[in-house]
Amino acid sequence: MFPTSNEPIRRRKLSDEVLDRLLEDIRGGALRPGDQLPPERELMTRFGVGRPAVREAMQSLASRGLITISHGERARVSEFSVTSMIDQFDTTARLLLSGSEENISHLIQARLFFETGMVRMAAARATPEDIAHLESLVDEMEQQQTGAAFIDCDMAFHHAIADMTGNPIFAATARGMLHWLKDYHAAIISFQGAEDVTLREHREIVHYLSGHDVEGAARAMGNHLTRASELYRQRLD
Known part of the structure; x- marks a missing residue:
């Protein structure tokens, strides 16, 4: 039957x-x-x-x-392109994040997992040109006096590390995550004195990347993003 x-x-x-x-x-x-x-x-x-x-x-x-x-x-x-594919999620992502601290926390957690993995690949593949570019971005951050310009350089620093993986899907996804978290990201580095901490952490990440220290780079990136997340949570409390 x-x-x-x-x-x-x-x-x-x-x-x-x-x-x-x-x-x-x-x-x-x-x-x-x-x-x-x-x-x-x-x-x-x-x-x-x-x-x-x-x-x-x-x-x-x-x-x-x-x-x-x-x-x-x-x-x-x-x-x-991969970028155009990620861009299609933009409106939906912003709606999910608006008014939902739980979804923001989930995205922060995903970014931590994602970027610590990417920085491992970047450390293994880093070229002298890559390191010089990252150092120039940190120097530019140090020269910026306005919050918006500082944020742009900060984001460019993380974008550059994503590009160093050589994987366009990683790079586009990392850009999407950081773009969606931009408001939260701005809130973190607007704290008085947070700029100096961010600069110090970025230089530490570059130090490990230049030495091809995979574990050191992952640890430095993890500490950097975790510290930023804690500042964000403190501001909410």
Whole structure:
């Protein structure tokens, strides 16, 4: 006997069928980044559907970041990158973090785990040029007098370490995490005297990276991020 199921057979929306066909074109290379999609009327004829189904499918592609729709122009296939993929999470991430200290704490914990792992890779791969770049960023931080400029240099320092891993997924994810935590990050280093502590910790991280000391770099990064997290929690209390 064949197994039976009480699940009802659901009819798919026409727009979902159009979406799947267009996704096949993009995945298969028939539509490449930068290419214009066919006009609406041509898609309607090709798929045998009305304009609403085509437009709904196009909006779905646009919301996923796969195509760009500009007024008065035909939609184009987007350039695909890890960074653009992470950027698609931006609005959702900010909504999750807004008003939720628990979610912020979870992201802080994830960043600690992630960056201590990345700095290990960076220590193993560090070149003299990498170290010189990090030292220049720390020197620039020391010269900054305004909080916003100091924060920008601080973020650039962590971005540079992520880039040193040679893994674009790591680099894009690290940028996303730090971008989402920027408000929390600014609150930490706005404490009087915290700038000096941050500079000292950054120089210590560079010291271990320059010596290819994997464990020392991970320990220094862990201490740096843990100290920053504690300042944030103290401010909440």
